[in-house]
Amino acid sequence: MSNILLTSIGTGKYDAKTKEIGYSNTRYAVNEDRANVVESAYIYDAMIELKKIDKIIFIGTTGSDWHALYEHLFYENSRITPLKPRSEDYALELYELKESKEKDLDKCREKLQTLVDTMGGVCSDIIILHYGLSIEEMNENFDRLAKAKKYIGKDDVLSFDITHSFRSLAFYELLAVNFFKLSMREGDRLDFVSYGMFEGQGEDGITPIVNQEPLLKLLDWTKAADEFKRFGTTHLLDQLRKEGEIDDSNISRAVIKDVKNALERLCSAVDTNNLSELRNMVANCKKVKEKGSTGNHVIDFIFDEIYDRFGKYLDQDENNIALYVEFAYWHIEKNRYIAAAITMIETMIKLCSNENSGNTDTVRAKLRSNTAIKRYSGEHEDFIKYYNELRVLRNKLCHAGDWNRDADLKKLKKCIEDFFELYKKKYANKKDIQNDLRVTVNSFSEK
Numbered sequence: 001m002s003n004i005l006l007t008s009i010g011t012g013k014y015d016a017k018t019k020e021i022g023y024s025n026t027r028y029a030v031n032e033d034r035a036n037v038v039e040s041a042y043i044y045d046a047m048i049e050l051k052k053i054d055k056i057i058f059i060g061t062t063g064s065d066w067h068a069l070y071e072h073l074f075y076e077n078s079r080i081t082p083l084k085p086r087s088e089d090y091a092l093e094l095y096e097l098k099e100s101k102e103k104d105l106d107k108c109r110e111k112l113q114t115l116v117d118t119m120g121g122v123c124s125d126i127i128i129l130h131y132g133l134s135i136e137e138m139n140e141n142f143d144r145l146a147k148a149k150k151y152i153g154k155d156d157v158l159s160f161d162i163t164h165s166f167r168s169l170a171f172y173e174l175l176a177v178n179f180f181k182l183s184m185r186e187g188d189r190l191d192f193v194s195y196g197m198f199e200g201q202g203e204d205g206i207t208p209i210v211n212q213e214p215l216l217k218l219l220d221w222t223k224a225a226d227e228f229k230r231f232g233t234t235h236l237l238d239q240l241r242k243e244g245e246i247d248d249s250n251i252s253r254a255v256i257k258d259v260k261n262a263l264e265r266l267c268s269a270v271d272t273n274n275l276s277e278l279r280n281m282v283a284n285c286k287k288v289k290e291k292g293s294t295g296n297h298v299i300d301f302i303f304d305e306i307y308d309r310f311g312k313y314l315d316q317d318e319n320n321i322a323l324y325v326e327f328a329y330w331h332i333e334k335n336r337y338i339a340a341a342i343t344m345i346e347t348m349i350k351l352c353s354n355e356n357s358g359n360t361d362t363v364r365a366k367l368r369s370n371t372a373i374k375r376y377s378g379e380h381e382d383f384i385k386y387y388n389e390l391r392v393l394r395n396k397l398c399h400a401g402d403w404n405r406d407a408d409l410k411k412l413k414k415c416i417e418d419f420f421e422l423y424k425k426k427y428a429n430k431k432d433i434q435n436d437l438r439v440t441v442n443s444f445s446e447k
Contacts, residue, residue, distance in 0.1 A: 007161040009060040031208040048079040067094035083120040163196035221298040232334030238267035341394035366444040
């Protein structure tokens, strides 16, 4: 197993005293442990000693000061022991490379091979990037960074450093971080995202190395919100919840129980289409909203979406049919057509089932029986017709049937609309008609 660091090399700052551009010696220490201090012009030296880094991938441009990095290898405080003696000719070649402003990335990289060889096994590679002046350069930069994945083994641990990032390089490193997290089998193999915070120097002159990884966790929360808004799914949100990534300290004690209940029910309800869970989830969200902010902006955003969309339908009628129909429309908007059909089918079965009897499977069989479809014509004929139209559409979707997206999607929407209109006119808040529906359906043969 290796501890791999991906770090960038720039040009440093202008020193008015020496009238030179470069990195100055800095006293580094991990923010949580200032007793162990490493002094170097390059933060990777500190990371080698303080975080036990044993392999490094350097990133930079043709304008990075590779000459200064080469010279640093032969300083007393360098934590990388050079495998080759210093070459005056090669040092001059690197100096001329900096002054020439070479535009060809591959030519630049070729000239840096001796630098890689000098560092030996510690340096896995040097990746040269464009300045990113066009979309083509930006795309190629990401492609070059993504290829660094080949240096990361199955059991390796990865750290990133953004201290010496310059211009847009930090954005590319953020992209790389996300890509590597996505491609690694275990997310916990990203160990540290370091930033040497010069502005955080204390009176002791120590520059703290601050772990920026919590920012990636915040990015995961925004991804969870985006997943819910775009697809109506909650897989990442559920993962964050189960991993304990909800910071209780930011959530009002008055709503914390309701928040956790609502999140648990949200993840369950969206995946299972459990009607009771759907209703309870909206009720929990409404309860939280009425008490104010949760203290977590992403959770607030998701709860706002749910409350604004579904809150007004809660308990609008005794069977919550308006709520379930709105959920079906919501599923359609998210291209979750199977979920929409299942929600409506379960809603109709619920209307036909005896309370607490657990006879839903029996009702399902009776509604699709020959008795119901072919021979029944009576008070509830339209109800049975809409149920079986929805069932056929659901089967097409579930069993890879001959699904015509445009035509069948129109049928699905119309079926839902027709059923809802029928419900409002004939069944809503009319217990005698609802009871007659249950009696009628339960009188059918299951064949």
